Amino acid sequence: MKTKGFSANATKSKGAASLICGLLLLTAFQITEKHTRQRMASESPVVASPSTRTSADNRNPRWSEAYGKLPLSFVENQGQSAKEVRFVSHGTGYELFLTPQEVVLALPPTVPRDLSPRHRTAYIRALRKARQKPGLLTAIRLHLESANPEPQVTGTNPLPGRVNYFIGKDPKKWHTGVPTYAGVKYTGIYPGVDLVFYGAQRSLEYDFVVAPGANPRAIALKVDGAQEVRSNSHGDLVLSVAGGAVMLQKPAVYQNVKGERREIAARYVVAGGQRITFAVGTYDHSQPLIIDPVLNYSTYLGGTADDFGFSIAVDSLGDAFVAGQTLSTDFPAGTHGAVSPAPTTNSGVSFVAELDPTGTSLLYSTYLAGTSTNASEGAFGIAVDPSGKIYVTGLTFATDFPTTSNAFNTGPLTVNPNGTAFVTKLDPAASGTASLLYSTYLAGTGGDFGNAIAADAVGNAYIAGFTDSTDFPTKNAFQAAPSNSVGTAFLTRIDTTQSGAASLIYSTFLGGNGANEAVFLFFGDEAFGVAADSSHNAYLVGETSSTDSSFTTGTAYQTTPPVANTSSSVFLSRIDTGLVGSNSLIYSTYLAGSTEDLGIAIALGPNNVAYLTGTTSSLDFPFPGATTGAFDTTGGPLGKAFVTLVDTTKSGANSLLYSTYLGGTGSDTGFGIRADADGNAYVAGGTGSTDFPTTPGAFQITLANPNGDAFVTKLNPGGNGAADLVYSSFFGGSGNGANPDEAFGIALDAQNNAYITGQTFSTDFPVFSPLSTGGTLSGPSDAFVAKLTLIPTLAVTPSSLDFGVQPVGVTSLPQTVTLTNNTSDPIPFASSNLAVNGSNAADFASPSNTCGSSIAAGASCTVSVTFTPSVAAAESATLVITVMITDAGVTTSQSFNVSLSGSGSASAPGVGLSPTSLSFGGQLLTTTSAAQTVTLTNTGTSALTINSIAASGDFAETSTGSSACPISPATLAAGANCTISVTFAPTTIGARTGTLTITNNAGGSPHAVPLTGTGWDFTLTPAPSSVSVRHGQSVTFNVTMTPAGGFNQAVALACSGEPKKSTCTVAPTSVTASDGTTPQTAVVTVTTKGLIVPPPTAPTPPISIRQIVPLVLALVLLLMLFTVTRLRTRLGMVTAILIMLALAGCGTYNGTKKGTTNLTITGTSGGVTKTVTVALTVT
Known part of the structure; x- marks a missing residue:
């Protein structure tokens, strides 16, 4: 599956005559979902630079590393979950709990997601509200029926990462240093049967390993929580739940005997609507048997994920730190499909995770949450200082959020239904509770959101965000009270090396009159980005609905926005947090055109020049003529990204050093920005423009996703027009038909390699050096992190x-x-x-x-x-x-x-492969291609031992018959060859890739053969979907065949189901989209028969039929009597005449009956049949 799915892989035998029964679930602790404020590092240049260790990496200067997907792990329950739970794992949009006798899948509610800067907190609120409603949390339980109630449950293969649970305010209830494992083993779950959980390719597999002599029929699963368990026409089991379904695909059962795969007939057996067992056909009991069903979790409530990484930073060693929100670890109570969270259930917790530079190891993980009723958290910003300490800010609804004794505010002023900001400092190198160095509320009583954070080298944290509280804490403030009643931005500096009130160094409201809040923003002023220099100056960027000059300075480029702008403007402010009151606001300006302008990200370049990006719909932003030689001075009504440089040490027009649009004719937004020592700007974002500017030799020069791709751009703001564009590239796949791929953050290392992060919905997202955790989309969307060298060479x-x-x-x-x-x-x-x-x-x-x-x-x-x-x-x-x-x-x-x-x-095996690649061309979904053959030759001088042969993706391999490749312990003699057959069965539309991998004892192992193919499909669409026709008339309608994936084969069309005494024809009877893209239309004609009514008689005196018939009969009989011969023939003629006369007097003859009938239009190609129905009404 390419959304939330569960994939299956055959497991190896664990002993002669062992039985392996694999039921597979996907799980991946997916760090990042769509968010417009992700950051690759702290906004402050005094924060540690990203890794320089890859400076000599010559693997791919354009994309030298792809990393950031967490490997699968199982967290031991040491009290952070219900006592019956032994291990917990987090997946894409669900939580997995392992108890001694159950596998429990908790499926949370979903809400519409818009994680843009203006809507992020609204989403958190909506999710919190949704999880408070009864009946919205679904739990599917797979109960191990009649199993050992006390099996030995142990973790296997310990992982380097440890997990901290700072849940609630009481340190005695915190759980720190909790170990994680790559696998979990249940010993003796049934007599002679072990149950083993482990991860493979970002999937969770759990296998029943049946020892010789044990009875596999003892294995039974009882399903609780499903509204219905039913079989479909393919032999799959469908577990219906609220809003979707969980599917157990028909099990593929086989044995490997002497390298030959032998398929065994098998099916599910469902008893009582809930109990599931396997019925297996005749097989060799002396050989292992593999039962391989697949559990797909793809349609639940639209298939949305519920783990979000809102911000990311990179330290000097190249470790990545991600902050965001994940589901709570609460175990769902009850056994029904729809359950309510417990009263103390948290609707989401903040998390911080540290990954190593390769992204394959989770080095550190911490949860931050309260336990109070209806609590919810989200970490929105993260920064790392030069010593490796982590600073996090975000939003919490908890009244017992974990705070430290040295906190500025250990508890909120009151219960705040709108949420409060928090600031937390962590030391990932410390263990236990010592890793929580500082944690405080930053709160008033009206609602406060920490959006971004920067850190300096001496332990100061600079927090920017939004407050709707009149009593938000202030100190040395430029504005000690809010300037409007609809919410303002805030800036706070906290010295985390101090304690209590002394740790609050500076805090201020920052806003204007909020005059246009009801037009577009629905709030007054909000800061979305912050940077800090080494002199304690903080630089804020955001958006404002204000129109007055109360928070601008006399040195501003614009003291007020244009009169025509009645929506929103960008604002930029520099505040010296070492000064007091009005003296602290050093520079503050509007940056506005005549329509809508949003400031999203900020960075500092040489001489602390502020580099800004965001999006603008104004056609007069960035002020044509204000800067000389801008790259692009033409705006776009759908919104273009912008890059603007402001020197806050200058005044008025002189402070605007450079400003340019960046985009095409679609919609473009800059979400992240960085600057190097030479003053070049590096921008990452999202674009829906097919004509977004790219440079020759760019990694991707065309828009692959019609809904939008990420972009990354290097711009030299030298004022040389088109020559300012140094490098620019799209970055994304073809999408899922509804969502864009976007880049949310960017960072630079000392060699100016760009690290970008974002979100993709594409199964064909460009992957280079994919991790062991998998190079494919594991859910409806995935985070991505890429390293690129933006140097044209x-x-x-x-x-x-x-x-x-x-x-x-x-x-x-x-x-x-x-x-x-x-x-x-x-x-x-x-x-x-x-x-x-x-x-x-x-x-x-x-x-x-x-x-x-x-x-x-x-x-x-x-x-x-x-x-x-x-x-x-x-x-x-x-x-x-x-x-x-x-x-x-x-x-x-x-x-x-x-x-x-x-x-x-002197004596070694060798491997020769012919051909070295296979291309299957197009293949319809649900069908399997003809097999293609790869010949493997031992080109060496000693026997070749083949350990395994496997095909990935939508490809399958077999090696059977007299030319089968021997699998270890058998060997292939020197000079001998064998054959491998490969087939292609696409599961989704579009280009599909895979690899035939042969692992052996020859040099260069494993050896690989690239596999390619294209998934085809077609649909039929009638227009209209219902038609009416009168008796005796005809009606026509169209049926359109739409190809997908480049499908260019003939589709035979036919019509059936027409009412009696009517006809239904299709013209033409076959259509072909030769170009693979253009829909083809045929015309369906339905012809009905009307009533047959005798013609009317003349108006002259009517003669009844009773008068005519005797006369005619008499005349005929007289004529016949003249000829005695052929009497029998004559009598026959008389009879016929009588019948005709009788029919003539019957009145009418019925044609096509009135009423409604469903016509069926069928399209058939390559063994695949599609049907549509059209309602036909005869009147």
Whole structure:
């Protein structure tokens, strides 16, 4: 599944004659959902820079690392959940609880999500409200019927990460250092049966391992919480729940016998509507049997996820810190499908997680939440200081949020139904409660939201957000009271090294009159971004509905917005938190056009110049003529991103150094911004414009998702017009038909590599070096984190090739190096550009390449490398690629090195694969392609041991018959070959990729064959969906066949179900979308028969039928009597005449009956049949 789904993988045998029964669920602790205020690091330049350790990484300068997806983990219950729970795991939109006899899936309510800056807190409120309603929390329980009530439940494979639960205010109830595991084992769940949970490819698998002699029929699952358990036509089990369904797909049952996969008939058996067992056909009881059903969780309440990462930062070591909201860890009470949260249930908790630079290990995880009734939290901003301490701000509704004794405010002033801000400082290197260094409410009584946070090197935290409280705490304030009644921005500085009231250094309201609050924003003023310099100046950006000059300075670029702007304006303020009162506001200005303008993110560049981004619908923003040589001075009514530079040390027009639009004719928004030491701006965001500006050689030059893709742009604000655009690229997949891919934050390391983070709904999102946790979309949406080098040059990937152990004198399979020209000019190329250097250079060769005489701008080519060892020893060399690159009119010679290594052996196996890739073309969904064959040859001098053969994605492999590949412990002799058959059965529309992977003992293992195919589909749509026709007349309507995924095959059309005494035809009877995109229409004609009525008689004196019939009969009889012969024939004629006369007097003949009938229009192609119905009414 490509939304929230559960995937299955066959597990290995755990002993001869063992039985493995796998029921699979997907779970992935998905960090990030759509949010417009994610940040890659603190907004302050004094915060530690991101990692510099990857500066020499030459794997892919455009996208050298993809990371940030948390691996699956099981958290041991040490009191943070109900006592019957042994382990807890968090998934995409659900929580999983493992008890001694149950697997419990808690499915929360959902609410419409808009996590943009203006709507984030509204979403948290709506989610909190939804979870308070009875009957909205669904729990599905899979009960292990008649199982051992006290199995031994233990964690297996400990993970490095530990989890802290700071839940509630009482430290005695906190749980810290809770261990996490990669697996959980239930020993003796049934006699001779163990139950093992573990993660694989971001999935949760739990397998019943049945020992020889044990009875697999003892395994039974009882389903609680489903409204209905039923089978569909495919043999799947559908568990209906409120708002959707959970599906147990028909089990695939097979045995591997001597490398041959043998399918075994099997089905579900449902007894009493709830009890599920497996009925398995005849099989070899001396061999393992694999029962492989799949549990899909995809349609529940629209398939939305409920773990959100609202902010992200990167420290000097490259560790990523993510803050956001996740579901509570409360265990759902009761056994019914729809249950209410317990009175103390928290509707969502704040979390902070630390991932290592590869994203494969969760190093630290902390939950922050209260336990009070109807509590809810969300962490919106995160920053990291140079020493690695973490600072978090956000929103809480709890009255017992975990605070520390040194807090400025250990408790809220009153119960606040609108929520209060909090500020928390954590030390991920400390253990236990010592890791919570400082935690405080930042609260009034009206509602306060911490949106962004920055930190400096001496422990100060700078918090910006929104307050609707008249009693919000202030100190040394520029505004000691709110300037309007509809809410203002705030800025607070807290010294986390101080205690109590002394820790509040500065705090102020910041706003104007809020005159236009009812038009667009529905509040007065709100700050969304904050940065800080080393002199304790804080720089705020946000949006305001105010129109007065009460919070602007005389040095402002605009002291008031244009009169025409009755919606919203950007504001920028610089506040010196070391000063007092009115003296503290150093610079404050509107940045407004005539329509709607929103400021979202801020960063500081050289000389503390403020770099701003956001979105504007104003056609006169950014003030044409105000800056010279802007990249783009033409606005767009749907909204364009903007990049604006303001020097707050200058006044008026002189303070606006540069301002430009950034976008196309669609809708564009800048969500994150950074600046390097040279003053270049790096912007990340989202665009719906097909004509968003890109540069030659960009990673992605076209919009793949009609709903919008992310973008990343490097801009030199030098005032040189189009030349200011250094690098710009789309970044995304083709989407899910409804949602955009977007980038929410950006950060830079010392080498100006850009780290971007965001959200994707695309199954084909570009993935380079996918993690072991999987390179595919695991839910309806996923977070992504990517590292890019935004320098237009030649990208060479990978940076090293390892050929493993090869037989002496035998040439390896070729490995490839990809060259991508990211410049705007072609790069000349010849074989002489390649050289192999080093003591073993003679044993490495580059036999071919696809580069031709030049590499065009934006194009890629490959260079093949082989290894033929001459000695039985380890060997190494370097492939040197030297090219002449022209950039900005300057031509330079650049060299790129690729490390080569391998070992020779006098006796070693080798692997040859033919072909080296498979392409299946298009295939209709729900169908399976014809098999294609890959031949594996042992090219070495000793036996080849094949450990496994597997196909990923929508591809399946088999190796059977006399040419089957032997699986360990069997071997393939030197010089022998075997065959592997691969089929393609697409599960979704569009391009599908996979890999045939052969793991073995030869050099270069595992060996891979890329697999590609395209999922096709088509739909039928009638227009209209109902028609009427009178007796004796015809009616026509259209039926349209719409192809999907490039489907270009013929579809045969037919009509059935027409009423008696009518006809239904389709013309043409077959349609084909030859281009794979254009819908094809056929015309359906329904013809009815009317009533047959005798013609009217003449008006002259009527003669009744009773008068005519005797006369006619008499006449005929007289004539016949003249001829005695052929009497029998004549009598027959008389009879016929009588019948005709009788029919003539019967009155009428009925045609097509009146009434409504459903016509069925059928489209058939390649064994797939689609039907639609049209209501036909005959009047």
